[in-house]
Amino acid sequence: MVSLIICIILLSHLTFDALAEYSQSVAVRGSIYCNGSPSGGQKVKLYDRDSLEHDDLMKEGLTDQSGHFQLSGYEEELLSDIDPRLIILHECNVPCIVQMVIKVPNSFVSSGTTPKKTFDIGTIHLDEKLNRNFECIHSL
Incomplete structure (x- = not known):
């Protein structure tokens, strides 16, 4: 009887450990330009995109005077891998705030x-990347 109780306790711990959340992390860096000049003060956000619930903000920041940024963050996931996205909010050549979304490779x-590696997006020229069918998130 005692050995049965011990087996049940051990199995419950093994099951709990298998379902436990585990940490996953990501880092992204790059530069942002608008009309050939560094775009300082642009908001950048690092999200984990979730299918069934709200996306998780892992980190946010602003580009420096040279248009550079570096973000890193982590998220706890239960049964899946994180699906990281970099979001750049900008007003380059548009009458409102627009978001550009970049998927970070798995x-x-x-x-x-x-994070053990950093995804370098290089230099993004917002004026060249703007889709003419942009969608405003906030009017100015």
């Missing part, structure tokens, strides 16, 4: 809370 997702 190969840049690391186990644990500290």
